[in-house]
Amino acid sequence: MKRWIFGLVLALSLALAGSLPDDPRFDQPVTVKTSVEGDPLDVVLSALARAVDLTPVVKLPDELQKIRVRLAVDGKPFRELWDVLIQAYGEGKLDYALIDDGILLVAPPEVVARAAGKAAAPEEEAKPAIVREFLPVNYLDPNEAAKLLKQEIPELSVVRVPNQRLLIVRGTPELIAEAKQLLARIDVAPQQQEEEKPAEAPILRRFYAVRYLDPAKVTDFLMREVPGIKVSQVPGQKVLVVRGTEEQQKEVQTILAKIDVAPEAGPPIYQRTFKLSNAKAKELAKVLSEALKAKGVAAAAGEGGENAAPAGPGEVSVVADERTNTLIVTGTAEQLALVEELIPELDKPVEQVNVQVRIQEVTRSTLNSLGLNWEAAGGNLVAAIADAGLQLIFDATRSLAALNIGATLNALEKQGLSRRVNDSNITVLNNQTGKIQSGFTFFIRRVVNNQVEKVPYDAGVIVEVTPQVTNSGEIVLKVHTEVSDILERNPVDGDVDKLSKQVSETILRVKDGQTVVIGGLIKNSTKYSKQGVPLLSDIPLIGALFSQTSDEREDNELIIVLKARRVTPTQCPPSLETPCP
Secondary structure, eight states: OHHHHHHHHHHHHHHHOOSSOSOGGGSSEEEEEOOSSOEEHHHHHHHHHHTTTOEEEEOOOGGGTTOEEOOEEEEEEHHHHHHHHHHHHHTTOOEEEEETTTEEEEEOHHHHHHHTTOSOOOOOOOOOOOEEEEEEOSSSOHHHHHHHHHHHOTTSEEEEOTTSSEEEEEEOHHHHHHHHHHHHHHSOOOOOOOOOOOOOOOOEEEEEEOSSSOHHHHHHHHHHHSTTOEEEEOTTSSEEEEEEOHHHHHHHHHHHHHHSOOOOOOSOOEEEEEEOSSSOHHHHHHHHHHHHHHTTOOEEEEESSTTOOOOOTTOEEEEEETTTTEEEEEEOHHHHHHHHHHHHHHSOOOOEEEEEEEEEEEEHHHHHHHTOOGGGSOTTEEEEEOSSSEEEEEEGGGOOTTOOHHHHHHHHHHTTSEEEEEEEEEEEETTOOEEEEEEEEEEEEEEETTEEEEEEEEEEEEEEEEEEEOTTSOEEEEEEEEEEEEEEEOTTTOOEEEEEEEEEEEEEEEOTTEEEEEEEEEEEEEEEEEEEOTTGGGSTTTGGGGEEEEEEEEEEEEEEEEEEEEEOTTOOOOOSSSOOO
């Protein structure tokens, strides 16, 4: 295949032959053989030229210097082989010429053309065009301006128009542009000579006493207002050391005389105490401070005793004495009047909500056997599906004679079909949280810094209720229920290995006196029992043959009944069964 390609290239080179003169030595056969890896192109061309007694001068471009030639030719004419190499590896970037009948130059075409005298003579550059323009002279003497332009730009022709402040300039566009730029710089309105700069004034050091202001703050202020001066404070004294010129010292003295003055006597300050009946003094002190700031009155809140912060000028101070639940307010008459107006609005009794909680435990089998269906209870029982199960809202004011939640649960309890886990009655402040827990507390071991700690954990049934009385008289109940129990214990150290836990969060809007029923909370319990032959069942290894262990798993459903009612001072705590008279 390679021989066929070489023969084709050799045939094409015959058409390109003739560049060398008709000399018998260029037709004599030559033999060329390169290494297996190939030799550089310039080396192969030089060796081939020396084979016919020529002196080679080879200058390859950078992109051809890395080309390597692999060739094995025996008895081929020099002329044919030479043209093949130039055409095949030169890539159109090589040419050659015979100089002085003995030197063979191989180089790029432009180099060969210059060496052979074939380079084209450079064309005569076109002479730039000469243009003429009129330049006005506004402030300088036109003759002096023309003289200066000729001196700075000798190639430019400059002539003054008689009796006019005009100059006629002739030259290339570049020269005229340079003349315009120069004339714009020198033909300007006369300016007054700059006064000679006076000698630098000496730096003086003076001491200034500060009577009323903070020296540290005055130091920064003076250095900002009088640039260039240096101000420092004498340690332990209200004295400033100022370094600057005489003018700067006078400016510092003027500034200090205006700012370091005695504070103006403001309106008289009064102090008054306000005893609170409902609100907490510490919390109300913060609220009053924020309210006064909102009205543009600077206020400082603090606790009684050593932590009380002194009020600054024009600032009202509100101090809370938690022992007597009293506010001590210090300020002007207007500030005290504003506080006196706010306190009655904030020190109002917080409404209370009585929440009755009854937790009833019923086995799932009992519910299934009784076929209890809360959704079909009646028109006055509103049902809703929550995250933890079924919820019911029972309106006692519209109750039917055939339906009573408390009576129904009591009947189940008397028949032994249910168990009352908890029956509590709590009264909670509006927007506060009441908690009822029925269960037990166990301890979990925790290792901290190689020390064993026992952390208490509450289990059982936990109900947290947060009531909120709306403006319309309804009650928004936020109910958090949690049911947990121990499933497995480690028999070695007694730690809890598995704990069951169910949590639900519910927010309801009920009317005053309505009852809420929450169901669907499952409580799982497992009872273990062991029976065996006395003494024999306690023998290791074989004791299991004389004993029997059984466990019984029981699933119970917890029904939580909540009844919320607003409480006034004249009301008595109601119950689920008997309304308050």
